[in-house]
Every structure is written in C-alpha cells, then in structure tokens.
C-alpha cells in the first residue's frame with residue numbers, strides 16, 4: 001500500500017495502447033498539449049527520469065528539476081538540477097518540502113511506474129489514434145477519471161483522481 005502524497009501529481013500523454021515513447025522521444029508533436037503541460041508545470045518542481053531528461057536536453061525553463069539517476073550528474077547541470085540516486089531519498093525530500101510546494105511527475109515510464117502509486121492525481125492526454133512506440137505505461141487501476149480538461153481533434157485530456165481522495169477544484173491545479 002503506497003501512501004498518497006497530496007502535493008504530488010503526474011502528467012502524461014499516451015495513445016490507446018499506453019504508448020508514451022518511441023526511440024527515446026515522444027512519438028507525436030502536439031503544440032496544444034505542450035502548452036497545457038507548460039501552463040500546469042511552470043513555477044513548480046518536475047520529477048524526471050534520466051532518459052527523459054536526456055531527451056529534453058536539460059532542465060525545463062521556469063521549473064525546478066529533480067532528476068532520478070544512479071549515474072553522476074553531468075557538470076553543466078550541477079547548479080540547476082537536484083539529483084536523487086534512489087526513490088526513498090526522493091520521497092523523503094518531498095516529505096521535507098513545504099506542503100504548498102507542488103511536484104509534477106513528468107516521466108518517463110520507469111518513473112511513472114514508481115511514483116504514480118504515490119500521486120493523488122494524474123493528468124492524462126489520451127491520443128485518439130495509435131502511434132508506433134517502444135515504451136508503454138498504464139494508469140493504475142485505483143485511479144478514477146473525474147474531469148475533462150481539454151478536448152482537441154487529436155486528443156482528450158482527463159484529470160484522474162486516486163480513489164478515496166477528496167475532489168480538488170480545477171483551479172487548484
């Protein structure tokens with residue numbers, strides 16, 4: 001049983017088969033979804049796995065970056081990224097942070113697998129068509145879909161809430 005962390009959320013885009021990545025990158029380019037991702041995460045702390053961090057080329061502007069990697073942090077990022085070599089240290093650091101600090105789990109699949117069970121909410125962009133890919137993930141069964149945040153030609157974005165967690169107003173996101 002994973003205890004939910006109130007200020008921890010995940011954000012993901014996936015196709016109908018749960019495909020999230022292809023060859024180390026996103027399989028699609030959806031500017032509207034990227035704008036939503038930016039508007040939700042800017043000003044907050046993002047938690048990212050090393051392979052996704054590499055594909056981004058570094059920390060995202062306007063967001064604090066916490067990186068999970070068992071390797072040494074490359075020197076260009078030593079002042080801008082907080083590294084964690086294991087999940088327990090990362091969870092302890094979230095626990096020590098002020099409760100109004102918001103954390104977003106931004107992938108990839110290895111990181112979603114380990115941290116989604118601790119999240120209270122997941123923002124999921126569900127693509128309408130299938131894409132070729134090599135990395136997949138599925139939203140855990142104990143989350144319930146509770147709201148549509150955005151509808152577009154290629155996708156719908158849902159807010160999922162962990163079962164048993166009280167409803168949070170959309171304007172608190």
Ligand SMILES: NC(=O)c1ccc[n+]([C@@H]2O[C@H](COP(=O)([O-])OP(=O)(O)OC[C@H]3O[C@@H](n4cnc5c(N)ncnc54)[C@H](OP(=O)(O)O)[C@@H]3O)[C@@H](O)[C@H]2O)c1
Pocket residue numbers: 011012013014019020021022023024025026048049050051052053055068069070071084085086087106107108109110111112114135
């Ligand atoms: N569709 C989306 O919303 C979305 C979002 C993000 C990423 N993606 C895609 O997902 C793919 C990458 O996902 P992925 O699953 O292959 O990799 P990932 O989750 O981005 O990164 C995995 C790496 O994280 C580190 N790591 C994992 N667990 C750890 C732990 N407990 N302690 C310390 N370090 C840990 C390891 O780094 P080291 O090897 O350095 O030790 C591991 O190799 C890419 O294609 C990317 O574009 C999609």
